[in-house]
Amino acid sequence: MATRTRRSSSVLPYGALDREHVVKHLLELARRVGVDNVTMRGLAAEAGTSASSLYYHVKDKAALMDLLAESVIESIEVPADGDWKQRIGALYTNAWTAMYDIPGVAAMLQQRPLTGAAHAMDRTAKAIMAESGWPAEQIARAHAVLYIHLLGSIQLEHHLRDAGISGGSEDGGYAVFQHGLRVILTGLQHTSSSP
Secondary structure, three states: OOOOOOOOOOOOOOOOOOHHHHHHHHHHHHHHHOHHHOOHHHHHHHHOOOHHHHHHHOOOHHHHHHHHHHHHHHOOOOOOOOOHHHHHHHHHHHHHHHHHOOOOHHHHHHHOOOOHHHHHHHHHHHHHHHOOOOOHHHHHHHHHHHHHHHHHHHHHHHHHHHOOOOOOOOOOHHHHHHHHHHHHHHHHHHHHHOO
16 A cells, blocks of 8 residues: 655755654654654655755664654653552553554564663553552563553554454544553552452
């Protein structure tokens, strides 16, 4: 299937391309065409610059995917208020919202090693869950279950959306994700309060 890229209405003047500009247009492009269809040439057109200028900031396709992964994860808001269960629920909901509009992002994150932002988010989630009083091994398992639910539900929703199939409710995949999140968190809270 052919994808279209959009040429920015004006070309950037020399020296105007910076990381913030690249990231902004990278996210816009990924939302529109999906992760699998993001290319250096497409990003250059989206950002209103030449491919050669872009290569000065992003050395190759692998670096471009790393930048995309970092940018998506950095956009996830970390909640500050509430008990551990409320904050974990809000964190994963914010992650779902940040990832939902970018087709293919869940599959990409499953295939790439953890980078700086992913490590930071991983530590943040585990630090919040540590407030439950669980040992580190139990926190790691709970985190894995939540992460699998997050990425799996996003990937499933993208697949269903591509196939033209509804998620089974008015809110589609979001409602399904929230239901699963509540079930998991209720089970985790029960586990944390068991003798």
